[in-house]
Amino acid sequence: MPLPKAELHLHIEGTLEPELAFTLAHRNNITLPYTTVDELRAAYEFTDLQSFLNLYYALTDVLRTEADFTDLTRAYLTRAAAQGVRHAEIFFDPQAHTARGIPLDTVIGGITAALDTAQADHGISTHLIMCFLRDRPAAEAMDTLNAARPHLDRIIGVGLDSAEVGHPPNDFAQVFAAARDLGLRLVAHAGEEGPPDYIRQALDLGVERIDHGIRCLEDPDLVARLAAERTPLTVCPMSNVRLRAVDTMADHPLPALMDAGLLVTVNSDDPAYFGGYVDDNYRALAHHLHLTPEQLRTLARNSFEASFLPADRIKELTALVDAH
Ligand code: HPA
Ligand SMILES: [Zn+2]
Numbered sequence: 088m089p090l091p092k093a094e095l096h097l098h099i100e101g102t103l104e105p106e107l108a109f110t111l112a113h114r115n116n117i118t119l120p121y122t123t124v125d126e127l128r129a130a131y132e133f134t135d136l137q138s139f140l141n142l143y144y145a146l147t148d149v150l151r152t153e154a155d156f157t158d159l160t161r162a163y164l165t166r167a168a169a170q171g172v173r174h175a176e177i178f179f180d181p182q183a184h185t186a187r188g189i190p191l192d193t194v195i196g197g198i199t200a201a202l203d204t205a206q207a208d209h210g211i212s213t214h215l216i217m218c219f220l221r222d223r224p225a226a227e228a229m230d231t232l233n234a235a236r237p238h239l240d241r242i243i244g245v246g247l248d249s250a251e252v253g254h255p256p257n258d259f260a261q262v263f264a265a266a267r268d269l270g271l272r273l274v275a276h277a278g279e280e281g282p283p284d285y286i287r288q289a290l291d292l293g294v295e296r297i298d299h300g301i302r303c304l305e306d307p308d309l310v311a312r313l314a315a316e317r318t319p320l321t322v323c324p325m326s327n328v329r330l331r332a333v334d335t336m337a338d339h340p341l342p343a344l345m346d347a348g349l350l351v352t353v354n355s356d357d358p359a360y361f362g363g364y365v366d367d368n369y370r371a372l373a374h375h376l377h378l379t380p381e382q383l384r385t386l387a388r389n390s391f392e393a394s395f396l397p398a399d400r401i402k403e404l405t406a407l408v409d410a411h
Contacts, residue, residue, distance in 0.1 A: 089171030089366040090383060091407040093390035094354055096298050096321035097365075098178045098218075098248070099156075099198060100147050101357025102163040111149040111158070119149070131360055136280050136330050137250055139360060147183050156197025164201060166358075168209035170366035173404055174394055176214040177202075178246055181231050182223055191231075195238045214395055216274060218246040219262065221254035228262045232269075243395050244272030246298065247289075251281040256288040263292045272395050274321075278302035279332060283309050296321060296393060301332065301340055304347070314348040319393030323356035324372055325363050336375035345382070352390045384408050 105127040112119045121127040133139040150156060160177075167175055177198070184194045195215075202213045217235055219228035235242060245266040247259055256263075256275055263273055275289040279299035283306035286297055290312065300320035303309050313320070322341055327333040333340070344351045353372065355365045363371065369386065372378050378386075391404040 088411075089169075090369065090387040090411055091173045091404065092171050092365060092369075092387040093174040093176070093352075093394045093396075093404070094167060094172050094365045095176045095296070095319070095352055095390060095393055096178070096323055096354035096356055097163070097175060098143075098180065098357050099160055099163060100150070100180055100183060101143060101361075102166075102359050103146055103149070103159060104162065104359045107159065107162060108146050108149050111151075111155050115149060115151045115155070117149055117151075119146075131329075131362075133330055133360075136332075139330055139357070140250060143357065143360065144183055147180075148187065150184065151189060153193050153197035153200065156194055157200045160198050160201030164205050164209050164211055164213075166364050168211060170364045172211055172365060173407070174212045174214075174391065174396060175205075176216055176243070176394060178216050178218045178248065180218050180220060180248065181235070182220045182227060185231070185234070186223075191234050191238070195235075195241060199241050212396070212400075214243040215241055216244045216246050216272075217242050218248040219259060220249040221247050221256075221259065221276075222250040225258050225262060228259060229265065232262055232266055236269075239269060239271070242271065244274060246273075247275040247277075248298070251276060251279055251285065255281070255285050256292055256294070260292055263294070267293055274298055279327075279330075286313075290316070290318065295319075299323065299327075299332075301327065301344070303349075304340055304343055310347050310349070317350050319350040319352055319389070320344060321352050321354045321393070323354050323361075324368050325358075325361045326356035329361045336371050339372070339376060341372060342376055342378070345385070350389055350393055351386065352393050353386050354390075384411065387411075 105124040205211045274296040276298040277289040278286040358364045
């Protein structure tokens with residue numbers, strides 16, 4: 088059995104496997120610009136974040152009904168359970184759907200219908216995090232936050248994703264402050280392709296966890312701050328290699344991040360696109376970077392510690408890692 092772990096950096100839209108994309112396209116009478124699963128999978132050759140996002144947003148078009156979002160989320164939870172996931176904090180991109188006329192109720196209703204049975208079906212507890220698209224206007228993020236008000240009992244926090252460079256966290260200071268006033272937890276993608284200063288800006292906005300964050304290593308003062316504040320990084324190794332933020336898995340800076348005393352976690356990001364789910368990421372690290380079983384257990388314990396679960400639950404789940 089894989090190590091028990093939490094997954095904290097997972098875009099539900101990024102779990103859309105080619106087979107399900109074709110099934111949903113057929114169900115919704117949509118013609119994809121690919122004729123076979125193999126042809127679609129062959130398009131998963133990315134040169135950077137933007138080249139991936141282009142396909143990611145194009146394929147979201149097959150998600151139309153509440154049932155589509157439920158089926159997508161159920162498929163993820165089934166795979167996650169097989170990878171040892173005991174708790175998942177799941178991102179979704181409301182604007183990727185509302186911008187194409189899909190109501191927010193449909194998106195949230197569909198996803199939460201699957202989350203509601205995750206504990207009973209798979210022994211997985213879940214939280215939902217709503218991400219703002221940073222390459223769209225900050226005013227639209229604020230509109231999205233306001234539109235989500237009736238659903239805030241189902242949403243634990245907000246995040247910031249999509250094309251990073253040229254879209255610094257400071258542009259979203261107002262909406263992050265409003266989210267915090269509503270009692271929401273704050274996370275943000277920073278330092279994936281963007282500079283260390285974006286990580287600093289995110290911290291200054293009150294962000295509690297940095298998604299990716301690998302470029303912090305270029306700035307020793309920033310590393311010291313992240314270590315002192317025990318701010319978690321949700322690192323996604325296979326994503327970094329596939330989006331060419333890192334040359335090969337053997338070059339991944341995860342050991343350097345751990346050696347710097349940072350609270351590092353391992354996650355899958357968009358597993359349908361990057362060739363593996365979360366335990367596949369653990370195994371790739373173990374293989375290419377020769378991580379020891381104790382280092383892997385540390386990463387699994389970190390994943391629970393970095394979660395938004397209550398302290399007593401973190402203790403229980405961490406004990407499962409110790410006993411593994
Ligand atoms: O890794 C990512 N980075 C930024 N935006 C994203 N949207 C889905 N995945 C990602
Ligand atoms: Zn991501």
